[in-house]
Each structure stands twice: as structure tokens, then as C-alpha cells.
Amino acid sequence: DAGVTQSPTHLIKTRGQHVTLRCSPISGHKSVSWYQQVLGQGPQFIFQYYEKEERGRGNFPDRFSARQFPNYSSELNVNALLLGDSALYLCASSPTPTDTEAFFGQGTRLTVV
């Protein structure tokens, strides 16, 4: 069975640009969460979606947005990129938000120059 897949794996963008990161959850999983992991830190919660509805949002500016599609895949969009947005972006899926375990993808490494 395929795990959580994220694309692209690596990305280099210029300050001020826009980026879209994609996540395909495990088949049957309806909950998708996004996390940002800056070097040397733990993952920080950005968004959670369940059944295509936003269920939670972390302390991130409005430049960050996300959505979930009818097939439960998800996109994370970041506008007006800053150098500080350089990080590993992780997507996690689970059947529901109250399931014990969330399964993480390998992440997208975003570098802003």
C-alpha cells in the first residue's frame, strides 16, 4: 500500500514568489495535516483538514493557505515567500483527526533564496 506521498521532494524559489505543495494521503484517510519543520526545530502545526473542511489552523500568517479536494488530497499554498519560509514541509494523514496515529510523508524541502 502506498504511504503518504508529497510532491515535489525539493523546491527552490525566489523571495516574493508563490509556491504550491501537494499531498496525497493514504487511501481511506480523510484527515490531512500540514506541518513546517525549520532546521533544528520540531514540526510546527500549520493546518488540519477533515472531510474537506478546515478543522484547525496554527499560528501562521495569511500568506499560508490550504485546501482539501474531494479525493482527500491536499495543497498547501504560500504567497509572497520570505527567506524564513525555508523549511521542510510535512504532510500527515489519518482516517480521522481523533485516530491515535498520523502517518507522515517524507516532506517537501523548500528553499527560498
Added chain:
Amino acid sequence: DQQVKQNSPSLSVQEGRISILNCDYTNSMFDYFLWYKKYPAEGPTFLISISSIKDKNEDGRFTVFLNKSAKHLSLHIVPSQPGDSAVYFCAASVGFGNEKLTFGTGTRLTIIP
């Protein structure tokens, strides 16, 4: 404001001995705690969890202890094996499950053969 803290950035343990990883939290609203393990170039993988109504949970070589009054939890790995070398993250959530996880900064565990 770091609500989940792992004060030891790194830990080295002899193979076969016990590894003890510690985690402290400040938010008394947390009532579910998880440990994740991360290898380089991979997403975090779930190890074990504990609800605030318990003080201990075991799963094979892994045991998590929770001391609510001290706002402290620990992960014990015994016996430690070379494959346990990884970064370990403590995480917490308000409510049961994997909603809006707050992660610590991680502890890099190295098992010495």
C-alpha cells in the same frame, strides 16, 4: 513560547542498555502525548502514545511514563538497538488523537555498538 520541551539535544547509549528520553510540557490542557521517531530524509513515524488518564503505556521495547503533576514524560527503550539511532520527537495534543500536534525540538539518539 515552547510548550513542549526536550532539553537534551542528543543522547548516546551503549547497545543493549536502556535509553531514556525526556520531555517536559507547560500547557496543562494537553491530555494526549505521543512519541515519534525520525530517520534522515524520512517523515516522522509514530512510536507510542499515552493518554493523560494513564501513567504508563508499554509496547514491546518501548515504554512511556507520564507524570502529570510534574508535567513530564519519558520514553524508555530497552534494550537499545543500533536501529534505534534516530531523532525522537515528543508531541502533545489537546483532546484525543493527532489533532494540532505540538512538537518538541527533538533528541538525537545514537546507539553505540
